[in-house]
Amino acid sequence: MPLRKEQLLNQRIVKELPYYACWFVRCKLLGERRPLQSVIFITDRCNLKCKHCNVVREGPYVSTMTYDEVREHLQFSYDAGSRIVDFEGGEPLLWRDRVHGADINTLVELAREVGFFSTTVTTNAQQPINVNSDLVWISIDGLESEHDYQRGVGTFAKALHHISEATHPNMNVNMTVTAHNWRDFAQVAKLVKDHPKLKRMSFSFYVPYGDRALVVPPAVRAKITATANLLKRVGYPIMNSKTGIKLLRNPKSFAHYRACWISNFVESDGTRIMHCPGQDAGVCDECGFGMGPEMALLFRLHPEMVLSGLRVRG
Ligand SMILES: C[S@@+](CC[C@H](N)C(=O)[O-])C[C@H]1O[C@@H](n2cnc3c(N)ncnc32)[C@H](O)[C@@H]1O
Ligand code: SF4
Incomplete structure (x- = not known):
C-alpha cells in the first residue's frame, strides 16, 4: 500500500534526501550518468488504439514481459542508480503473469522490495483503478468529444466513471496536447481542479514519432504554455513547473542543458536504453514531453522543480 504521510516524511528525511544529495554530487561533480527514474514498458498490448500513440503494436509483434523479466529489469535499474519507477505500456492494468499469479500490484510490491x-x-482508466502504487497517472486528452476522438468512443465516460469509483489517494491526470485537442486544455485543467478525486495534472505536447498532422504548431504551443502558467498563477493544480512550462514552449531553448539520461527506459521486448528513446528517433528538437525540461531543471537544482518533484508523491 502507498505509505502514510508520517511514514513518507520519515522515509524522505532518513533515506531519500541523503540518497538524492549523493546522486547529485556523483553526477554533477564527478560527471557520472546515473538514472534516477526508470520507465518500464511491461507490455505493448493495449485495449485502445489512440491516434497519437507511439507505443502500441498489434498482431504477432505484441511483446509482454514475464514476472521474472520485470524483476531483472527492476534490479538492473536499481543497481544503475534509479529509485523511482513508472510502470508503463501499452496498458499496464492488463498485465498478468499467470505462472506467478501476478498482476500490476504484484509488480508494485516487487519494486518496493527491490528498494x-x-x-x-x-493508465487509460478503461477498467477499475485498483492500483497500489504511490501515484497514478490517468490519461485524459480533452473533454468528451476530443478525448473520444483521440482514444475511441466511450473512453472518456468510462475513465471518469472509474476515477469516481476509485479510492486511491494520489490520482493525477496527464494530458497529451495535440494539434486537434489543444482548445480543451483549460477545460481539462478545470475538470481536474474541480474533481474531488483528482489531485493535479501534468501535460505534454505530442511527440512526432508518427502522424505529423498532430504536431502542435509553435504559435499554439506558445498559447498553451502561456495559458498553463496563467492558470497555475491563479491556483490551478498544474504540476509542470513554471520554468519548465516556459522551456516546453520551445524545446530547442534548453538543448544545451538537456539531461534526458536521468530516466532510463526498458522496452517491452527487453531492450534497455539509458536515455530517452526520442534521442535515437531524432525528435528532440520537437520534443513535447513535459518531463524533458523538468529533468534539465532538476540537474540545475532549480528550487521550484525540486519542490514540485517532492510534493507530487503526497
Ligand atoms: C503510452 S501511454 C501508456 C499508459 C496508458 N496506456 C495510457 O494511455 O495512459 C503513456 C502516456 O504516453 C502518452 N503518449 C503516447 N504517445 C505519445 C506521443 N507520441 N507523444 C506524447 N505523449 C504520448 C499517452 O497519452 C499517455 O499519457
Ligand atoms: S491507451 Fe495508452 S498505450 Fe494504449 S494506445 Fe492509448 S496511449 Fe497508447
Whole structure:
C-alpha cells in the first residue's frame, strides 16, 4: 500500500534526501550518468488504439514481459542508480503473469522490495483503478468529444466513471496536447481542479514519432504554455513547473542543458536504453514531453522543480 504521510516524511528525511544529495554530487561533480527514474514498458498490448500513440503494436509483434523479466529489469535499474519507477505500456492494468499469479500490484510490491522509493502506474482508466502504487497517472486528452476522438468512443465516460469509483489517494491526470485537442486544455485543467478525486495534472505536447498532422504548431504551443502558467498563477493544480512550462514552449531553448539520461527506459521486448528513446528517433528538437525540461531543471537544482518533484508523491 502507498505509505502514510508520517511514514513518507520519515522515509524522505532518513533515506531519500541523503540518497538524492549523493546522486547529485556523483553526477554533477564527478560527471557520472546515473538514472534516477526508470520507465518500464511491461507490455505493448493495449485495449485502445489512440491516434497519437507511439507505443502500441498489434498482431504477432505484441511483446509482454514475464514476472521474472520485470524483476531483472527492476534490479538492473536499481543497481544503475534509479529509485523511482513508472510502470508503463501499452496498458499496464492488463498485465498478468499467470505462472506467478501476478498482476500490476504484484509488480508494485516487487519494486518496493527491490528498494525503489516511489512507484507510479500510468493508465487509460478503461477498467477499475485498483492500483497500489504511490501515484497514478490517468490519461485524459480533452473533454468528451476530443478525448473520444483521440482514444475511441466511450473512453472518456468510462475513465471518469472509474476515477469516481476509485479510492486511491494520489490520482493525477496527464494530458497529451495535440494539434486537434489543444482548445480543451483549460477545460481539462478545470475538470481536474474541480474533481474531488483528482489531485493535479501534468501535460505534454505530442511527440512526432508518427502522424505529423498532430504536431502542435509553435504559435499554439506558445498559447498553451502561456495559458498553463496563467492558470497555475491563479491556483490551478498544474504540476509542470513554471520554468519548465516556459522551456516546453520551445524545446530547442534548453538543448544545451538537456539531461534526458536521468530516466532510463526498458522496452517491452527487453531492450534497455539509458536515455530517452526520442534521442535515437531524432525528435528532440520537437520534443513535447513535459518531463524533458523538468529533468534539465532538476540537474540545475532549480528550487521550484525540486519542490514540485517532492510534493507530487503526497
Ligand atoms: C503510452 S501511454 C501508456 C499508459 C496508458 N496506456 C495510457 O494511455 O495512459 C503513456 C502516456 O504516453 C502518452 N503518449 C503516447 N504517445 C505519445 C506521443 N507520441 N507523444 C506524447 N505523449 C504520448 C499517452 O497519452 C499517455 O499519457
Ligand atoms: S491507451 Fe495508452 S498505450 Fe494504449 S494506445 Fe492509448 S496511449 Fe497508447
